[in-house]
Amino acid sequence: MPRPVRVVAGGDGFPLGPATALDAAPGLTEVAAVLRGALGPATGCDFPPGPGGIRLRIAPELPAEGYQLDIRPSGVNIRGGSAAGAFYAVQTLRQLLPPATLRRARLPGGPWTLPGIRIEDAPRFGWRGVMLDVARHFMPVSDVLRLLDLIAFHKLNVLHLHLTDDQGWRLDVPGRPRLTSIGAWRPATMLGSRQHERYDERPHGGFYSDDDLREIVAYAAQRHITVVPEVDMPGHMQAAIAAYPELGNGFAGPVRSSWGISPHVLNLGPEALQFCRDVLDHLCDLFPSELIGIGGDECPSVEWRDSPVAQARIRDEGLAGPHRLQSWFTARLAEHLAGRGRRVFGWDEILAGGAPPGAVIAAWRGAGPAAHAARAGHAVVSCPDTSVYLDYRQSDDPGEPTPVGTCLTLADVYAFDPVPPGLTPAEAGLVLGGQANLWTEHMESARQVDYQAFPRLCGFAETVWGPPGRDFDAFAARLPAHLTRLDALGVNYRPMTGPRPWDARPDAPGNPRTIEDRLAELREMTADLDQASA
């Protein structure tokens, strides 16, 4: 899982044993190390270098992320279009063995035999993403690395790391010590959705050192995952403004403890702009990704109406009003990133007033904005909340933890198609792929992230890997075997029978919505885009 494009099973397989050799072509030593690390501990095989066992080769005629895997009694032959393709063949190999081989230590059992099979496989999309929000709840590095392993196991290849928000700032920036001494900590945390007005009394926080982030990037790269960092600007900035009030419009208060959208945004004066450039420079130093996330979602312009700094900017730049300030700002960030050979990655709100050329759009407000972005000539990553927001509840069972958003069952996620209807072939070609988003307001630990992510992320992986026209019943029939793999990997997935009694969060009540209500809200939220394209 995700289901390979072409599988021909049959014939005798290949027995693994302590003498099974591994013959990796020069450019595949890292993939060989991954194979040894993944299969060695549980099988007891060291895979010494040499011929006659598993053979890893690059076949440039294959799609870059594609591979062929041929298992027969004489050996295992892996050909990858690139190291990424060979890496995905190794992930498939892991799934062809019994789940016990996925564990981190040896159990009684074996010897293990790989089944006779021939697989030809390649992904439909180049962007198979997961967004993790480490701002609402900080996640220790070890948990992020574990999530990277699980992402890679499902052949996903982008981690969009949402590093800052109103409720916490999670990275060090040179010369700005208060971002982490003040901005990384909040005094309390809201429990459940806003309207219940419940809080715990525990401070929450944490941040990543430069070396933490370098480790995440390097660990991801070994697994052929690109980490796309995001610092959300100019809204969702209350944590930074709590640390440096001069960046705001008069707000002097703590990091936000409640959910929802803070009205306290950057003032966009010279100092705030320099701050953003410094932050982006630091992201460029730490993250090799060509795309750098600038956020841009949900920025209220209310404060700008009465802010002398914002008004001076509006006057100096001859802007039509506060509603034009954000697109002016986004253009400046795009210029700055271009100077470093990078490009803007932003939420679909940056389409309002025109996004900078070359900006890649994360289209989230329902299914509409992906089409708007493509029609405006932007490359786009589809992540509509109505299909792939994994913080939304998985069923209408009253035992679901903190039920928010619309009901997104496994079947709903499986029905997702990154390419919205009605696009020309050229516009459809601008859809880079899809992304499942893990907003963590209501997930305070990796255990809860597991619950929300799995098994829906398994279904999502098929929507971005396999050809269109998938069959949910066939997927559901393959899923129980896959869940035994997740068991071996120690994943706290949602059982198919529904939440367990201790998954419920009566202390953190939610706010379940109907799809009809949400669609009406989205129509209103994206009316400006509709008007612009009309």
Ligand code: ACM
């Ligand atoms: C978002 O969900 N605010 C991008």
